Amino acid sequence: MDQMLPVLLAALGRQPHPDAAFARFDAFIARQPAGVQLLSLFQRNPSLLDRIAAVLGAAPSLADYLAQHPAALEGLLSPQEDDPPARLLRSRLRDARLLEDVIGIIRRTVKEVDFSLSVATMEGRLDADAAGERRSALADAALAALLPPVLADFSRRFGTVRGGAMAVVLLGKAGGREMMAGSDLDLMMIYAHPQDVTESRGARPLAASQWFIRAAHSLVAAVTAPGADGQLYAVDMRLRPSGNKGPVAVSLASFRRYHAEDAWTWERMALTRARVVAGAMPLRLLVQEAIAEAIAAAGAPERVRADAAAMRARMRRDLPPDGVWDVKQRPGGLVDIEFIAQMLQLMWARESRSVCSPNTCEALRRLAAAGKLDAADAALLARADRVWRTVQGMLRITVGRVTQGDLPEASLRALLRAVAEVGVVADDLAGLRVALDALAAEVSAVFERLVGRTEEAQRRG
Numbered sequence: 001m002d003q004m005l006p007v008l009l010a011a012l013g014r015q016p017h018p019d020a021a022f023a024r025f026d027a028f029i030a031r032q033p034a035g036v037q038l039l040s041l042f043q044r045n046p047s048l049l050d051r052i053a054a055v056l057g058a059a060p061s062l063a064d065y066l067a068q069h070p071a072a073l074e075g076l077l078s079p080q081e082d083d084p085p086a087r088l089l090r091s092r093l094r095d096a097r098l099l100e101d102v103i104g105i106i107r108r109t110v111k112e113v114d115f116s117l118s119v120a121t122m123e124g125r126l127d128a129d130a131a132g133e134r135r136s137a138l139a140d141a142a143l144a145a146l147l148p149p150v151l152a153d154f155s156r157r158f159g160t161v162r163g164g165a166m167a168v169v170l171l172g173k174a175g176g177r178e179m180m181a182g183s184d185l186d187l188m189m190i191y192a193h194p195q196d197v198t199e200s201r202g203a204r205p206l207a208a209s210q211w212f213i214r215a216a217h218s219l220v221a222a223v224t225a226p227g228a229d230g231q232l233y234a235v236d237m238r239l240r241p242s243g244n245k246g247p248v249a250v251s252l253a254s255f256r257r258y259h260a261e262d263a264w265t266w267e268r269m270a271l272t273r274a275r276v277v278a279g280a281m282p283l284r285l286l287v288q289e290a291i292a293e294a295i296a297a298a299g300a301p302e303r304v305r306a307d308a309a310a311m312r313a314r315m316r317r318d319l320p321p322d323g324v325w326d327v328k329q330r331p332g333g334l335v336d337i338e339f340i341a342q343m344l345q346l347m348w349a350r351e352s353r354s355v356c357s358p359n360t361c362e363a364l365r366r367l368a369a370a371g372k373l374d375a376a377d378a379a380l381l382a383r384a385d386r387v388w389r390t391v392q393g394m395l396r397i398t399v400g401r402v403t404q405g406d407l408p409e410a411s412l413r414a415l416l417r418a419v420a421e422v423g424v425v426a427d428d429l430a431g432l433r434v435a436l437d438a439l440a441a442e443v444s445a446v447f448e449r450l451v452g453r454t455e456e457a458q459r460r461g
Helices: 005-013 018-030 035-044 046-058 060-068 072-077 085-092 099-122 128-158 208-224 252-261 265-271 281-296 301-318 334-348 360-369 375-398 409-420 429-450 455-460
Strands: 165-171 185-192 249-251 275-278
Touching: 005 018, 005 035, 005 046, 018 046, 018 060, 035 046, 046 060, 046 072, 046 099, 046 409, 060 072, 060 099, 072 099, 085 099, 085 128, 099 128, 099 375, 128 165, 128 208, 128 275, 128 375, 165 208, 165 281, 185 208, 185 252, 185 281, 208 249, 249 252, 252 265, 252 281, 265 281, 265 301, 265 334, 275 281, 301 334, 334 360, 334 375, 334 429, 360 375, 375 409, 375 429, 409 429
Parallel strands: 185 249
Antiparallel strands: 165 185, 165 275
């Protein structure tokens, strides 16, 4: 300690708020099983001490995780960022027998990898695109690993539906491979079984439809089950057919019928972000095809555009931005870019499915390549999309869901460094706000030209 104390104090003292960093370091040390070994580790790896000091100084939520899980240090020493999540989960689940053990292992692994991804993002080793890809791959692997044991456990209690299967669909940020720290999962579950199979076979048979609906509830319960680290993921089911009024799981036939007869434009827009990530492969392929058919059947381009403009105007009225850092809902923000990409996919998917992609930037690229979007507009929107995701992602890592204009100095430093990597150069908070406002204005101009003028824009004249 005599040898390391000056080094420790120097590393913590370089943080914008050294007292807060020191208090977090104290909590971190107090939870260590062996302090001498840790100090020796810092002595042999001075760069590790600087990295931990940066986390303690800039990201309270990561500091809390590090304090509660000292083993997270191993992830900083030997990052496994390139190890595919599916392989990592398979190795850790090899000896798991009980469903509770499976849930706990998956939840613990996801939290560990998510922590490593957040630190890598904060340190500038991962940009928003790479972090989104890896977080989404992690969610894919978690659901794919969780679904079979959940269904097996459910089958032991309620029998099996002969020839039946269930597929899990991700939408939203997870569907688009753009997940950030704290992103929830927009889920939809679709099942199928032979028409002549009406109930499960087992000690406690259920009607086939009820079997799948209750099995879907079991999967949601497993994903959201609380543990020492919190839940695996928060889940949002509002994008399923009929929203909160509909069943948790729908049959493939019902899904097709709903989108052929009753679906709203906004529901089809949501489907442009859909990816089937778990379930038996034959059913997955059928569901993906049904999703593509629903997107292509959106209707006349003029109606799609009018519906999109009306819906965005309603959202701006009912869901105004939650503070100056709400880059999602602000005019010219993430939602406006997503609306443009989703609307154009619905308008042109019937002509060519090649314009479609769950990922917003990829969809913009494909639309431009097909001549359905001006190349300059596509480049602007893709750049703005990356900027907004960079801002939102970094703020979530460092300060959470901030609404006020001011930022802690450590968070601002990390944010300025991150946005500079995507072409927004600013020296301070005021300069950053000016640059982001100018970018939002450019996006708003494209939105009004392609989608339509919202009520707010009409009032401005």
